[in-house]
């Protein structure tokens with residue numbers, strides 16, 4: 001198989017990928033912003049918008065790593081239990097979602113904000129209709145509301161302890177207290193029962209997996225019938241001008257930034273090369289279908305620099 005442009009044995013690839021993410025974990029967020037000029041936040045917003053989760057949705061975010069990071073820390077009450085799971089402070093009263101201030105985080109983080117907003121809006125409407133409360137009275141009631149997620153939960157699963165550790169620390173600092181669990185696990189052999197989740201997401205993770213077909217089969221296995229697979233990944237640029245600029249930026253600028261900011265040229269060179277080795281939009285679509293998913297579609301974002309693939313377990 002390949003590790004960037006290098007040819008390596010399948011056994012070697014896993015270890016090398018592990019080293020890359022162990023090495024980049026601390027600077028990953030700042031590098032993510034630099035490499036994508038901050039656009040990865042919009043791409044992640046769009047993924048959430050496509051998912052449009054409801055209160056009660058059970059999400060598995062694979063290769064979630066440290067993407068819970070980034071942006072300003074919000075002042076929130078901290079209350080972390082021994083398992084390291086977190087309860088979202090129930091102080092937010094407006095609905096966060098794509099384009100609002102929840103854009104400084106990751107899939108799991110955005111998911112929690114999104115469903116919290118959905119849940120509160122639904123409950124507030126019901127309260128107002130049933131009890132004839134004013135909006136001020138409802139807002140006050142929600143200051144103390146405990147179950148702000150309507151039963152939703154997100155499990156972040158990553159193979160790298162270091163990436164998980166940093167993601168968890170950042171979630172703690174932001175006051176996420178419930179609805180979030182961190183699990184060490186391999187996308188190729190997920191530590192979950194069959195038919196467990198409503199949605200499976202993997203953002204910028206699948207190209208690092210050694211056996212992509214195996215990871216796709218696992219995604220299919222853990223989803224409930226009717227569940228949805230969503231993958232955000234770098235893809236093939238479909239505009240010649242953008243393609244030339246993109247090549248220049250990725251091969252000439254990103255490894256230099258990696259060296260200057262993180263003192264790690266090689267890891268960033270791998271990240272760039274691994275993007276080029278990833279199958280095209282159409283090829284990846286076929287792989288998803290081969291894993292058993294139906295109604296598989298994809299949407300190119302930013303001239304195909306990234307694509308969101310979607311499929312259903314029916």
Ligand code: SAM
Nearest residue numbers: 063064065067158159160163186187203205208
């Ligand atoms: N999802 C995050 C984001 O969008 O910014 C992080 C993506 S980061 C580029 C890739 C992540 O994939 C790393 O955290 C790495 O540890 C994880 N990873 C690589 N191989 C994996 C595997 N086989 N199973 C689970 N996670 C894996």
